[in-house]
Amino acid sequence: MITIKNLKAKIGDKEILKGLNLEVKAGEVHAIMGPNGSGKSTLASVLAGREDYEVTEGEVEFLGKDLLEMEADERSREGLFLAFQYPVEIPGVSMTNFMKAAVKAHREHKGLPELTAKEFLALMKEKKQLVNMDTQLSQRSVNEGFSGGEKKKNEVYQMAMLEPKLAILDETDSGLDIDALRVVADGVNKLKTKDNATIVITHYQRLLDYIVPDFVHVLHNGRIVKSGGKELALELEEKGYDWLLN
Amino acid sequence: MKTEDDIMIEDLSSKEYEAGFVTEIEMDILPKGLSEDTVREISRLKKEPEFLLEFRLKAYRHWLTLKEPKWAHVHYPAIDYQDISYFAAPKKQAKYNSLDEVDPALLETYKKLGIPLEEQKLLAGVAVDAVFDSVSVVTTFKEALKEKGVIFSSFSEAAHEHPELIRKYLGSVVPYSDNYFAALNSAVFSDGSFVFVPKGVRCPMELSTYFRINASNTGQFERTLIVAEEGAYVSYLEGCTAPQRDENQLHAAVVEIVALDNAEVKYSTVQNWYPGDKDGKGGIYNFVTKRGICKGHHSKISWTQVETGSAITWKYPSVILRGDYSVGEFYSVAVTNHRQQADTGTKMIHIGKHSRSTIVSKGISIGQSNNSYRGQVKIAKSAEHARNFSQCDSLLVGNRCGAHTFPYIDIENSTGTVEHEATTSKIAEDQIFYCQQRGLDQEQAVSLIVNGFAKEVLNKLPMEFAVEAQKLLAITMEGSVG
Numbered sequence: 001m002i003t004i005k006n007l008k009a010k011i012g013d014k015e016i017l018k019g020l021n022l023e024v025k026a027g028e029v030h031a032i033m034g035p036n037g038s039g040k041s042t043l044a045s046v047l048a049g050r051e052d053y054e055v056t057e058g059e060v061e062f063l064g065k066d067l068l069e070m071e072a073d074e075r076s077r078e079g080l081f082l083a084f085q086y087p088v089e090i091p092g093v094s095m096t097n098f099m100k101a102a103v104k105a106h107r108e109h110k111g112l113p114e115l116t117a118k119e120f121l122a123l124m125k126e127k128k129q130l131v132n133m134d135t136q137l138s139q140r141s142v143n144e145g146f147s148g149g150e151k152k153k154n155e156v157y158q159m160a161m162l163e164p165k166l167a168i169l170d171e172t173d174s175g176l177d178i179d180a181l182r183v184v185a186d187g188v189n190k191l192k193t194k195d196n197a198t199i200v201i202t203h204y205q206r207l208l209d210y211i212v213p214d215f216v217h218v219l220h221n222g223r224i225v226k227s228g229g230k231e232l233a234l235e236l237e238e239k240g241y242d243w244l245l246n
Numbered sequence: 247m248k249t250e251d252d253i254m255i256e257d258l259s260s261k262e263y264e265a266g267f268v269t270e271i272e273m274d275i276l277p278k279g280l281s282e283d284t285v286r287e288i289s290r291l292k293k294e295p296e297f298l299l300e301f302r303l304k305a306y307r308h309w310l311t312l313k314e315p316k317w318a319h320v321h322y323p324a325i326d327y328q329d330i331s332y333f334a335a336p337k338k339q340a341k342y343n344s345l346d347e348v349d350p351a352l353l354e355t356y357k358k359l360g361i362p363l364e365e366q367k368l369l370a371g372v373a374v375d376a377v378f379d380s381v382s383v384v385t386t387f388k389e390a391l392k393e394k395g396v397i398f399s400s401f402s403e404a405a406h407e408h409p410e411l412i413r414k415y416l417g418s419v420v421p422y423s424d425n426y427f428a429a430l431n432s433a434v435f436s437d438g439s440f441v442f443v444p445k446g447v448r449c450p451m452e453l454s455t456y457f458r459i460n461a462s463n464t465g466q467f468e469r470t471l472i473v474a475e476e477g478a479y480v481s482y483l484e485g486c487t488a489p490q491r492d493e494n495q496l497h498a499a500v501v502e503i504v505a506l507d508n509a510e511v512k513y514s515t516v517q518n519w520y521p522g523d524k525d526g527k528g529g530i531y532n533f534v535t536k537r538g539i540c541k542g543h544h545s546k547i548s549w550t551q552v553e554t555g556s557a558i559t560w561k562y563p564s565v566i567l568r569g570d571y572s573v574g575e576f577y578s579v580a581v582t583n584h585r586q587q588a589d590t591g592t593k594m595i596h597i598g599k600h601s602r603s604t605i606v607s608k609g610i611s612i613g614q615s616n617n618s619y620r621g622q623v624k625i626a627k628s629a630e631h632a633r634n635f636s637q638c639d640s641l642l643v644g645n646r647c648g649a650h651t652f653p654y655i656d657i658e659n660s661t662g663t664v665e666h667e668a669t670t671s672k673i674a675e676d677q678i679f680y681c682q683q684r685g686l687d688q689e690q691a692v693s694l695i696v697n698g699f700a701k702e703v704l705n706k707l708p709m710e711f712a713v714e715a716q717k718l719l720a721i722t723m724e725g726s727v728g
C-alpha cells in the first residue's frame with residue numbers, strides 16, 4: 001500500500017522528520033504513538049501533501065506511484081485520506097455541498113458518472129448512520145460551531161463517504177466521549193476491508209481496544225524508535241515512553 | 247413648490263460627490279458630440295411627447311452647469327466622449343456574421359454557463375436569426391401580465407402608451423439634477439424598462455429584462471422606472487450572467503423605484519459587463535444611479551446585487567424610507583479580479599417613523615483589484631425609532647488586492663439604533679488544504695469557499711438566478727490561484 005523510506009522533512013529551518021521508515025500493506029492497521037511534538041501530525045501532513053513542509057530526502061511509494069510527486073488533491077483522489085487532528089471550519093459551505101463536490105471529484109477521477117441527487121442523498125444517509133451522525137449536522141456549514149467530538153465524527157463520516165485506500169486518523173479519538181469512541185471505532189472497523197489500510201495516530205491504548213492494530217510504532221524525534229505488536233501499546237500505557245527514549 | 251421630500255432628495259443627491267461617493271477616474275471635458283440639437287434629435291427620432299423633450303432639455307442644460315468631477319487617482323485612460331453616439335441607434339449592425347469570428351475564450355465561458363446558442367450569438371454581437379425575435383414564450387408571458395393589469399414594456403413604448411404615468415413618476419426619485427451621470431442619462435437616455443403594478447396586484451412572475459433583451463437595444467444610457475401601487479408586489483431581475491460585450495465603454499444607467507403603501511419591490515441584479523483583459527484594457531465603466539423610495543407606510547424595497555463585471559463599477563442602490571414602518575434592504579456581493587475596481591454600497595435614508603433597514607455587503611477581491619464598500623445611513627429628525635443593521639464583510643484572495651470599507655453614519659434622532667459590523671478575512675491556507683485533502687483542486691477549493699462567504703446574499707436571489715450566480719462566481723475565480 002505505502003512504503004516510506006528515509007523520509008526527512010522540515011518546516012522553515014526546523015527538521016522534524018529525520019529519516020523515517022514505514023511500510024503498510026493492504027489489510028493492515030498500524031498504530032503510531034509517541035510523545036507530544038515527536039512529529040506524528042507532521043508525518044500525516046507530509047503524506048497528505050501539505051505545502052508548508054519541505055521534503056528534503058527520502059521517498060514514498062503509494063500504490064505503485066510516487067506519492068511525493070502528486071498534489072494534495074491528487075493524493076486524495078488516488079485514495080489517501082487524512083482525518084485531521086484539528087479540522088478547519090468553512091463558513092457558509094454546507095456539509096452536503098462540500099461532500100457533493102468531493103464525491104464528484106473522486107468519481108470523475110475514477111471515470112464514474114456523477115451521482116444523481118437521489119443517489120447522493122441515499123449515500124449520505126447510509127454513511128451518517130455508520131457514525132451515528134446527527135442528520136442536522138450535514139445541513140450546517142463544514143465544522144462551523146461543531147463540538148470537538150462532532151468534528152471528529154465528521155472526519156470519519158467523510159472517510160466513509162470517500163472510501164479511501166489508506167486512511168490516516170490523527171488523534172481521532174481525542175475529544176470523543178466513551179460512547180462516541182465506540183461508535184467511531186465501530187465505523188472505522190466496518191470500513192475495513194482486505195484491500196485498504198489504516199494508520200491510527202493516538203496517545204491512548206483505549207482506542208486500540210476497539211481498533212485492534214497489527215503493528216504499533218513509537219515515533220520519537222522524527223524517527224520510529226520502536227515497533228511491535230498490539231502488546232507494545234499496553235506496555236507503553238504502563239511504563240510511559242521514558243524507557244524507550246534513553 | 248418644492249415639498250420637503252424634494253428638498254431632501256436634492257440635498258442628498260448633490261452630496262454624492264462631496265462625500266467621495268465616486269470611483270476615481272479621469273474624465274474628459276464636455277463631449278463634442280453632444281448639444282441641445284442632439285437632445286432634440288433623439289427625442290424627435292423617438293417621437294416622444296413634448297414633456298419628455300422638456301425633461302431632456304432641462305437635464306441637458308443642468309448637465310452643462312455641472313463641473314467635471316475631480317478624481318484623485320487616475321488608473322484608467324480618459325473616457326472618450328467623442329466616440330459616443332448619442333442617438334439611440336435604430337438597430338445595431340451585427341458585429342460579426344457568425345460565432346466563428348468571436349473570441350473563443352468568451353464562447354468557452356458561455357458554454358460553461360450553459361447559454362443556448364442563439365442567445366450566445368446575441369450576447370456576443372452576432373447577427374441573430376429572425377426566429378429568435380418571435381420566441382413564443384415572450385408572447386405568452388405578456389398575455390399573463392396583461393390579464394393582471396401589469397405594465398411591463400420598454401421605456402419608449404410606455405412613453406407613448408402611458409405618458410401620464412411616465413410624466414408622474416419620471417425623475418421623482420432620481421431628479422435630473424442628481425449627479426453628473428444622472429443628468430447625462432436624463433438628457434440622452436436611449437431606452438430601458440417600465441414596470442407598473444396596479445393597486446393590490448401581486449405580479450404573477452418574476453419580471454426579467456431577459457424577456458425583452460432582444461426587443462430593444464437599450465444601449466449605454468438605460469432608464470428604468472418601476473412603480474408599485476398600494477399593496478402591489480413585484481420582483482424584477484436585471485441583467486444576465488453571461489459576460490456581455492459592448493463597444494460602449496461608458497454605461498450610465500438610472501433606475502427609479504416607487505413603492506406606495508404596503509407595496510413591495512424586489513430588484514435583483516447580476517452585473518457581468520466585460521471587465522476588460524487582465525490589464526483592464528477595454529473594460530466597461532459602469533456608473534449607475536439606482537434609488538427607490540418607500541413612499542407609503544409599510545412599503546418595502548430590496549436591492550440584491552451580484553457584481554462581477556465591468557472595469558469600474560460605481561453604484562449605490564439606495565432607499566429613501568419615507569413611509570412609516572417602511573423597510574429597505576441591500577444585499578450585495580461584489581467580486582473584483584485582475585485590475586477591476588468596484589466602489590459600491592448603499593444609502594439608507596430614514597425619514598419615516600419605525601423605518602428599518604438592513605445592509606449586508608460581501609466584497610471579494612482577487613488579483614490586484616480593489617473593492618470598496620461605501621455606505622451611508624441617515625436617520626432624519628422625523629424618523630422616530632428607526633433601525634439599521636449593517637454588516638460588511640471582505641474576503642481577500644491573495645496578497646496584492648485591497649478591500650476598503652467606508653461607512654458614513656448620520657443620526658439626527660436619538661431614538662434610532664444603528665449597528666455596524668465589519669470583518670476582513672483572507673482565505674486561509676488551512677481551508678484550501680482541507681478541501682484539497684478531500685479531492686478538490688485549488689481552484690475548486692477557492693470557489694467553494696467564496697461561494698460560502700457570499701451565501702447569505704446569494705440566498706436572497708430568486709432561485710434560477712442564484713444558481714447562475716454561483717456558476718458565475720466559480721468562473722470569476724478561475725485563474726485566481728497559483
Ligand SMILES: Nc1ncnc2c1ncn2[C@@H]1O[C@H](COP(=O)(O)OP(=O)(O)OP(=O)(O)O)[C@@H](O)[C@H]1O
Nearest residue numbers: 011014016034035036037038039040041042043085
Ligand atoms: N509550522 C510550524 N512551525 C514551526 N514548528 C512547527 C510547525 N509545525 C510543527 N512544528 C513543530 O514540529 C514538531 C512536531 O509537531 P507535530 O504536530 O508533528 O507533533 P505531534 O507528534 O503530532 O504532537 P501531538 O502529540 O502534540 O499532536 C513540534 O515540535 C512542533 O512545534
Ligand SMILES: [Mg+2]
Nearest residue numbers: 040041042085
Ligand atoms: Mg499531532
